[in-house]
Each structure stands twice: as C-alpha cells, then as structure tokens.
Amino acid sequence: MTVLNYRSVLSTIRLVLVPLVLLVGVCSGGSDVPRGVALPFVFDPKATCDPPCKHAGICIRNNTCFCSRGYEGEVCQYASCYPKCKNGGECLRPGKCRCPSGFGGRYCHKVVCDGGCWNGGDCIAVNGVAKCICPSSWTGSKCQDAICPQGCKNGGSCVAPGICSCPEGWLGGACHTAVCMKPCLNGGKCVSPDTCRCRSPFTGPQCEERKKLF
C-alpha cells in the first residue's frame, strides 16, 4: 500500500514543477481506493472545483476531486465505512456508523434491546426487530414484570415470581385471606378486612351478640 501525503505532494508540485504536470499516482489495490477518479491522473495545480472538495479532498482538475482516505462522492461529501454499516446503519465519518434503533456495535452488526433485557432475558432479533426473550417467570418488553401464576387478588401486586405484595388487611399467597384484627366469634368468618360474616343467630362486629328471637 502506497500512502500519499497529499499536502507534501501538493507543495512539491507547486515549488518544483511546471504548472501542468503529469502525476502518476500509483496505488495498489485495497477497498479504500477513493472513487470517482481513475489513477494515474492528471494533476492541474490551477484547477478549480466549485463546489469545493470536502473533507481534505484535493482539486486535481477542474471540478474533479481526489478524495482523502475514507471519503467518496463527487466532492468527497460522503464518508465511507469499511466494513460497511450493517442493518441500515449510516456512515457518519470513516469507520463510524450511526445505527438504527435495535442495532449497535461498531458496524451496527449487533442486536441491541433498548434499555437491555432484565432478569436473565436474552436480546434476540425476531424478523429483524430486537426483542427480549424472557425466562418463564418474567414478562414485559424488558422482562421487567414478574409472573404470579396464582394471581394477586384484592389489589395485590406481583413483585417477584409467585410472590404477591398484599395491601393492608389481606394476607396469603394470592392476597386472598382477609385479616380481622378482632377475631370473628361463634363460627363467624372474616370475609374482608375487619368484617365478619356471622352465623345465625349471631350478629355484631365480632358476631358476639345473639339476635333476639321473637
């Protein structure tokens, strides 16, 4: 690979050689040969390029740019990335890809789940879309939600696989057991927090009274 130092080539030509010279550029292969200009090329120091060559490209003939490494296009306006940006990534500058959401890595070659996958979930491309595949006891886009197969009743919430956090007044694996601070007497049943359902003929907050019989 012959590496040309463009600025020194340019100054050498200006100082030593007549205005119009033949510069035979020798460039042995490689995928990063600038496009649009065939080598060897004619270099005209008086050449003007309008619009000007971008990204340190050199105007070698009227309206013909010789692009510096990593750039291509009529006026060297496009960065080129090798390896190319994958999965629809955009080449921002040589070797720097901007990846669409769902992809990452230097060449956008990796599947990336925004925010990651929690609780041991795996980020996998499903039909080209990044998705978290969750272990059996977790669900949600990031596997952030635990699964309680028994359900969490009476306003309880599932906080870990099979574990409900119950509101005050309820207990049990599914928050299905009401708590009565004062016990229900005479065979009464606690049916909701501090509420007894009494057996006949008992009544009262704790089923402590016997209904008067006529």
Ligand SMILES: *[C@@H]1O[C@H](CO)[C@@H](O)[C@H](O)[C@H]1NC(C)=O
């Ligand atoms: C390049 O363009 C300039 C004016 O823009 C002109 O004077 C000159 O002759 C051109 N050179 C060649 C080699 O065509």
